[in-house]
Amino acid sequence: MVPGKTLQNMPSRGETRRLRARIGLDMCSAARVPLDDRAAMTAARTISNRIQRQVMAYAGPSDGRRGRIIRGAADAAVGQFVAVVNHEPVVPGRVDGLFADLGSGVAAEGQPLDAMHAAFDVATHAARQLLAELVEGGSRDESAARLTHALLVYMDLLMEAVVAGYRREIRRRSSDPLHLRRRLVDLVLGGAQPAQVESIARRVGWPLSDRVVVLGTEVEIVEGGSPQLPPVALARLEGTRATVVVPVHAAAGVLDELKRLTRRSPVAFTWPVGIADAPSALAWVDRAQELYAEQCIPSGDEIDCSRYRFVLLARSDLRLLQHLREDLLRPLRALPERRRAVLTETLRTWLVAHDGQKEVAARLRVHPNTLDNRIKRLIDLFGPRLITDPDFGASVLLAVSGHGREPSQPAA
Template sequence: MSDALPDVTTFRLTPEVVGPLRQGLSHVAVQTINAITASVPAYTEAFAGELGPTIEKAVRAALGTFLELVSRDTGPDWGAPLAPALEGAYALGRGEARNGRSLDALLSAYRLGARVAWRELAAISVRAGQPAATIAHFAELVFAYIDELSAASVAGHADELASTERERLRLLDQLTQALVAGEPEHVVLAAAERADWAAPQTLTAVLVPERSLRGVADLLDARALQRSEPGPGFGDMSLLLAPDAHGPARAPLMRLLRGHGVVVGPARPWLRARESVDRAARTLALPGLRVAGRVVDTEDHLAALVVTADPQALADLRAQVLAPLTGGTGAPPGKLVDTLRSWLRHQGRREEVAAELFIHPQTVRYRMTRLREIYGDRLTDPEWISAAAVVLTLPTLPARPPGRPPGRAAG
């Protein structure tokens, strides 16, 4: 309540003064509506249509409430007559928000209505012989009353927007969960329809640190979906689904995300967004992956993703390749493993192996002689060389227990 409003109850008009005002109430309401219709275009159609009688009734009720306030005895229940008017103004503000309109037109209508109503009521008071001082004070009360109605409408408008936004975010979150969970197409389509979400051609998963979620989300298209709570395989990352970041649009997205420490999955048709999410999560789980401050493109790690798709198989293959070096027990000699790895990487070029390992070429020759004694003809077998290259050029990936979702592995 404003400081001016209590004056509405302390200033009391006599029944002799209020009587003519009540008799002229219908005329004042009509004049008020006509003025608003002529000067506030947004309400022209509303007044002319089915809402016209309803709005006229509401205007007449608001004016009647005002007269009741200034004509009743003061007391502890002085606010009782005002409550219905404030509730009506609050509901009007909510209605404007539901219809997608700002408060500009409504507040303009309030201001204009107050002027017209005061003009008509003052004319009646003058004809009734009210002194000028009384009429002037009466004007202050009219505008204080309108201020209260305006404030109630503003509150209703703000509450409706907040409620609508919460509901919109809830429905969008349901849509995001349906996509991430790989729900059937009809379920996802229904969720998109409930959220009134304009579907893009593609969605691209972006795993982003939780602390940066809001900032990164603000960089994306307004249709971007987000899941603020970490999901399986996301570690401490949150999920964004960026719309239409396929083809030529992918490079600008990557530039936009620089410095935020994100993992970006492939673009997929929006109904198959889970594929992008799964790949981003699997890339995040790659051992030794550095994300902090970088933009990690999953497309740069396809080979690693392929060969680590079955961690237990990779571990078995690694043990098989290194078995001759260990004799079946213990850890393989580190220097021989490093030399074999470099030899495979450089396709047997001794000078390059020596440069990479910071050793003399003769040392490389000695170690390779030892490796040939251990492996024999396998060092010339293309299939064995391919298998050895796979396990020796990748970090060790811990096996994952059955049924456990992919997550960040210890590097």
């Protein structure tokens, strides 16, 4: 036990006198209107319940995390105010510290103080009503008015503590390298202004590059925290989901490191893009992994998005793609399932190929004569536009894009 620490946490009548002076109760007759402790604690519960009902940011069950924080703050604030009014000793700095921590928590979450101000408005209004009820049996003279004034000043002091804690955390985070790196990757992936990105990049020593690669995967979370990546990699970890931004020159090394840390999915990565295009690159990575899960991209330990640009483009608007498939692939739906699958794969391979018939036949592992027969059948089904109209051919290719997917038969 540390004697100094024990004394610091002891209730003090000197602290009560100091607070009475700060809120204007030291030279007034309000002392003749004592407040009942039990009624005050009931009032604290009423205040915390109203905050949760009226402030959306703090809504939730009363026994949840937010509910416990709000209830604890209301209990501490009301308890101290009642003690000060009743000339009872209070612990120096305990309530101020609690409310400063509330402000720090808001800053740590990256949120403004708007919700906290709204909560204080609700609490102040409720406290004034409840205070009037508590002193109903006493008097409605100058003493009651003084108590109301003291309450308003007291609430202002608590809000000052919140703001002080908020500013303290903002200052701390502005000099914390880990926070700055997390802030930097959020700015890059969020499409922030170049000047803002450059400013933080210089502060953390990240080698700002004209071209970057965005990578994404799921990683193993080991005891002790996040997976360790080279300093050149800006990483954002959300659960087991890792998103990484890296300059082009370091992309290959970071890719190898991420493949070592992968959990259930391959590492998807983009072709080099400018910093301003990083948000779009993130969307490509996310979509590539979704298509992998849907078996539209072959399995493996990595997904090179540059190899699947057409698939990503074709499946960027699923509703539009569905309408396209329903409209253009109608000729295939009347075929037996096995025949439909064969012609769909032939159509996809033939339309996307830029080499000769022999090469396409080899890719499909069929004889060139077999390929010729299939192509004739496809032209019969779709019409000569399939080979004479480039726009129509491209639209059909969009409709059959993606691996392992066929146009389904219409519902019965």
